[in-house]
Amino acid sequence: MRVNIAENIEHIRASLPQGVTLIAVSKYHPKEAVEIAYSVGQRDFGESKAQDLKTKFQELPSDIRWHFIGHLQSNKIKYIAPFIHLIHSVDSFKLLQEINKQGEKVGRTIPCLLQIHIAQEETKFGFSPNECRALLDSDEWRKLKNIEIRGLMCMASNTDDNQQIANEFNSVKALFDEIKEKHFTSDDRFDIFSAGMSDDHKIAIEAGSTHIRIGSDIFGPAHK
DSSP: OOOOHHHHHHHHHHHSOTTOEEEEEOTTSOHHHHHHHHHTTOOEEEESOHHHHHHHHHHSOTTOEEEEOSOOOGGGHHHHTTTOSEEEEEOSHHHHHHHHHHHHHHTOOEEEEEEEOOSSOTTSOOBOHHHHHHHHHHOGGGGOTTEEEEEEEEOOOSOSOHHHHHHHHHHHHHHHHHHHHHHOTTOTTOOEEEOOOTTTHHHHHHHTOSEEEESHHHHOSOOO
16 A cells, blocks of 8 residues: 655644644654655654664654654763754653753753653653653753753554543643643743644644644554
């Protein structure tokens, strides 16, 4: 089956409310697939492996905004620190410290999202809501001058139960609102709630998602 990447992007884009950013998840897909998406105006792309991302960054147009959406290992941050647009998957204070260190080395302030573990699966990463509260209450993160906390990211449980998915997204949006009110009330930069993928992005948008991460609905099945 031939996948029409350009058509898929335009179809999804036409369905999105104003203010929702579409991130085309290009991981496991060749640079040629990214080029097709780029040709119809797509500029935000998501990758989950630092070395693959560095390679694509070097081979593709420089105005692409690259989003890191996978589990990030501390020793891989250096590959993406010079150019990454947004890291969606910060799941520990230690990782935040290392991103700060690499940002300092390259003279950048690196935008980050705190990943919240809300799904039933143990395999997914992230802070529990209470761990996230404790981190922000500690104020240690304020000493990190080369990171910028822009919001929260989450992945819902892999289930057919749409009500459960909605409940999970709504609970993270409520946490987002609570944190915004308590820690970022006068900071307009804390404005990103990254939630929703191919199967559940409509539910995520209803819950208030600002950034959706779509892979298979654009590029077709991934060949890992």
